[in-house]
Amino acid sequence: MNNYPAKLKLRLDWSEMDLFGHINNVSYFKYIQSSRVNYWEMIGLTKSHSETGIGPMLASSSCRFFKPLFYPGNVLVQASVTNIGNTSFKMLHQILDINLVIAAEAEDVIVMYNFKEEEKAVIPEDIRKKIMELEGITT
Numbered sequence: 376m377n378n379y380p381a382k383l384k385l386r387l388d389w390s391e392m393d394l395f396g397h398i399n400n401v402s403y404f405k406y407i408q409s410s411r412v413n414y415w416e417m418i419g420l421t422k423s424h425s426e427t428g429i430g431p432m433l434a435s436s437s438c439r440f441f442k443p444l445f446y447p448g449n450v451l452v453q454a455s456v457t458n459i460g461n462t463s464f465k466m467l468h469q470i471l472d473i474n475l476v477i478a479a480e481a482e483d484v485i486v487m488y489n490f491k492e493e494e495k496a497v498i499p500e501d502i503r504k505k506i507m508e509l510e511g512i513t514t
Contacts, residue, residue: 378511379469380417380509380511381414381453381455383409384452385449385450386448387402387446387448387450388402388446389446391405392445396445403440404436406450407436407452410453411433411454411485413452417505418506418509419501419502420502428489429489429490429496430488431488434485436483436484437481438481441478444470444478448472450472450478452470453468454467454468459498460498462486462496463484463487464498465483465484466482487499
């Protein structure tokens with residue numbers, strides 16, 4: 376089982392329900408996005424992007440749905456980086472219901488991108504170090 380160092384509590388909104396009375400699958404991706412950005416903020420990636428022009432670009436995102444969510448309620452979304460490459464890293468997210476039961480799991484592939492040069496970029500060393508610190512990875 377993964378350690379998830381980044382946790383974010385979110386409120387389910389009435390407007391996220393669909394015709395069938397449960398939270399629509401599109402909302403799960405909104406929760407995953409919030410989790411992703413929360414992680415990026417924790418490691419200073421959003422700040423680094425604004426200063427250097429090198430930042431994250433979502434290459435792929437997939438989600439496996441295990442159980443429905445219902446309004447009213449809250450979810451806990453937790454994230455972990457599971458693999459760090461030269462120019463990209465993978466993130467794993469879990470969406471937990473009010474009873475901390477897994478409602479969905481998602482995986483993202485994030486590519487570092489130089490928005491000024493319009494090309495992939497190497498993960499900045501300070502960002503790599505912050506990921507490793509947050510994940511408790513020692514070299």
